[in-house]
Amino acid sequence: MIKSVSLKFTLIIQFVLCALVPLLLLSAFFISSFRTLQIDQQVEQQRAVADRVMSTAQFALEKAYISLEQLARDKNVALAGQSLLFGYSAANALSDFEFQNPFVASAMLLDARGGVVEASPTEALTLPSEWLAEMSAKDKPQRLSVIEASIKYHPELARELFEITRNVPLSSEISGHLLVLSIPLYLSETERLDSRSTYTGALVAVILIEDVARLIYQRSGELSLASISSDNVTLTFDPAEEDVDILNAQASISLFENQVELKANFYLREDVALAPIDVLTARFSLYAGIIVIAFLLVGYMFVRLELKPLDGLNQIVRKFHQGDFSNTEANLPFIEFRNVAQLLNEMGKDIREHQEGLEAKVANRTEALEQALTEVKKINRELIRTQNQLVESEKMSQIGVLVAGVAHEVNTPIGVCVTATSILENSLTTLKDAYANNKLSRSVMSDFIDNATSCMEILSKNTERAAELIQSFKAVSVDQSSEQKRAINVHEYINLVLRSLQKELDRHSITVELEGPPDCYIETYPGAFSQILGNLILNTIKHAYSDEHEGERVVSIEFHLTGNSELDLTYKDNGQGVPPESLPKLFDPFYTTSRQSGGSGLGLSIVYNLATQRLNGKINCYCEPDDGLTVFIEFPVTQTSQLESA
Numbered sequence: 001m002i003k004s005v006s007l008k009f010t011l012i013i014q015f016v017l018c019a020l021v022p023l024l025l026l027s028a029f030f031i032s033s034f035r036t037l038q039i040d041q042q043v044e045q046q047r048a049v050a051d052r053v054m055s056t057a058q059f060a061l062e063k064a065y066i067s068l069e070q071l072a073r074d075k076n077v078a079l080a081g082q083s084l085l086f087g088y089s090a091a092n093a094l095s096d097f098e099f100q101n102p103f104v105a106s107a108m109l110l111d112a113r114g115g116v117v118e119a120s121p122t123e124a125l126t127l128p129s130e131w132l133a134e135m136s137a138k139d140k141p142q143r144l145s146v147i148e149a150s151i152k153y154h155p156e157l158a159r160e161l162f163e164i165t166r167n168v169p170l171s172s173e174i175s176g177h178l179l180v181l182s183i184p185l186y187l188s189e190t191e192r193l194d195s196r197s198t199y200t201g202a203l204v205a206v207i208l209i210e211d212v213a214r215l216i217y218q219r220s221g222e223l224s225l226a227s228i229s230s231d232n233v234t235l236t237f238d239p240a241e242e243d244v245d246i247l248n249a250q251a252s253i254s255l256f257e258n259q260v261e262l263k264a265n266f267y268l269r270e271d272v273a274l275a276p277i278d279v280l281t282a283r284f285s286l287y288a289g290i291i292v293i294a295f296l297l298v299g300y301m302f303v304r305l306e307l308k309p310l311d312g313l314n315q316i317v318r319k320f321h322q323g324d325f326s327n328t329e330a331n332l333p334f335i336e337f338r339n340v341a342q343l344l345n346e347m348g349k350d351i352r353e354h355q356e357g358l359e360a361k362v363a364n365r366t367e368a369l370e371q372a373l374t375e376v377k378k379i380n381r382e383l384i385r386t387q388n389q390l391v392e393s394e395k396m397s398q399i400g401v402l403v404a405g406v407a408h409e410v411n412t413p414i415g416v417c418v419t420a421t422s423i424l425e426n427s428l429t430t431l432k433d434a435y436a437n438n439k440l441s442r443s444v445m446s447d448f449i450d451n452a453t454s455c456m457e458i459l460s461k462n463t464e465r466a467a468e469l470i471q472s473f474k475a476v477s478v479d480q481s482s483e484q485k486r487a488i489n490v491h492e493y494i495n496l497v498l499r500s501l502q503k504e505l506d507r508h509s510i511t512v513e514l515e516g517p518p519d520c521y522i523e524t525y526p527g528a529f530s531q532i533l534g535n536l537i538l539n540t541i542k543h544a545y546s547d548e549h550e551g552e553r554v555v556s557i558e559f560h561l562t563g564n565s566e567l568d569l570t571y572k573d574n575g576q577g578v579p580p581e582s583l584p585k586l587f588d589p590f591y592t593t594s595r596q597s598g599g600s601g602l603g604l605s606i607v608y609n610l611a612t613q614r615l616n617g618k619i620n621c622y623c624e625p626d627d628g629l630t631v632f633i634e635f636p637v638t639q640t641s642q643l644e645s646a
Helices: 007-072 075-080 084-100 122-126 129-135 155-166 209-217 275-321 335-436 442-481 490-500 502-507 526-544 603-614
Strands: 106-111 116-120 148-153 177-187 198-208 224-230 233-236 246-255 260-269 486-489 510-515 521-524 553-561 566-573 618-623 629-636
Touching: 007 075, 007 084, 007 177, 007 198, 007 209, 007 246, 007 260, 007 275, 075 084, 075 177, 075 198, 084 106, 084 116, 106 129, 106 155, 116 122, 122 155, 148 260, 155 177, 155 198, 177 209, 198 209, 209 224, 275 335, 335 442, 486 490, 486 526, 490 502, 490 510, 490 526, 490 553, 502 510, 502 526, 510 526, 521 526, 526 553, 526 566, 526 603, 526 629, 603 618, 603 629
Parallel strands: 510 553
Antiparallel strands: 106 116, 106 198, 148 177, 177 198, 224 233, 224 260, 246 260, 486 521, 553 566, 566 629, 618 629
């Protein structure tokens, strides 16, 4: 079902979608593009700042490099490595060097044996000489004033220098990496070293890598220094938070004649970099919201003005709904709505005329339908009565076959009894005549006794036979007219039913093979059971075998009890079977394949109803070409003992 939506609301939404949404989408697109452009611009700007910061740091470090090189050319410094007479001059030179380059942790003068001669600050004089020997240059240069620069890892020396230069306890762990500038000192007559050059010691300047980072950080402005890396060593200083958007910038410098390369990673929080554009976006959103509200108010006023005439049309339609199709004058402001009102009035007039005509037609049709309904009810009652008569006729036909079969079976023992009675009557007449004529002899009496004994035996056996046949007929006929449950022996009861139909079976040369346990006692409805067997056998007699059928005519009946207290009955003949197209309709009422020969089509329908309704079971059929018809019946029973059944 479609949900009702207000036309006023729909028009306002349409107005907004057509007028405002494109403008808002276009504005959002430009804002997004401008934001992206601003991000790119900020990235380029931060890269330029990072390059400038690194260049400034490079200038400071190169300045220290040049100052150390100039210091190494001072003869007094070189002589101080050999004689303490020049120590004062060397100490002043080292102090000036450290003052000019405050990021240098310590500048030290080593003698030829590696011991500390002078140092700035003077506390560095206490440093172990073996530590400093590791820091000094190992290779002999080809000329004077050649500085060897490298980054070394020495956490003990770094910790000592930190405490010496800061004069405060170490509050956090430092990296242990040092930037070491080392230059050997020689006394030589020329710029090149020869055999006359004398090695007097070395100048060593040590810079904590944290001071290098601070040197860079002090010049970075708004940028934050994330890490510094050199020679596959990365030192992290101020990493960005994981959930914060940032703009990254990288810069690198080559120091000391490309001996050391430093790479620095900077970042800037995106919200800080884009603060101006965010302010502009917020201001635009505010203005856009005000414009949207204004547009909505204006749109609402126009829509209300345009939809006001619909109220008049609603009144006309509401009158039509109430059954009032009279003309209604509506003063509407727009020509289109007036035309609609006029059209509605014309429709009302036409509907009123059609309604009057329909009322007359309905009255006539109602009367005709009532007459037809009465006739249909009458025909239906006749059909039900006819159907009931046909069903009873089918039942009586089966009982008639049963009576004919029993009469045929009883006729033989009764005929024998009549013959024996005639013989006995003749013997008795002979005896009377001999007695009346005084001719009664021993031989006459002996013949009479022999004849009487023989006849009595014949009479006794045949009367018992007739009594059994009559008793079986009585049991089957009573069961078919009774609705009561009782205990039966399945094997014996099937034989009773077959005995009552033996005449018809013999007349059509049909042999019945019965397989099942002889001691199977159950409690069920024997009347329904006997009618099912009788109708199946009669159906076989009527339809299974044609006149041209060759070979034996055999019907097999198999039964057994299942573990679920159900009796499985399989009935099969070796006749011509049923066509595949007729098999699904086999149990339908009044369906028969031999209507021309008098079939009613009720036999198997009665079997189906008795099996499914009376016995509360299931029935199914199966047929292979030229292999006869097989019927499967399964219904619940109560198993009893022989004593109870007796």
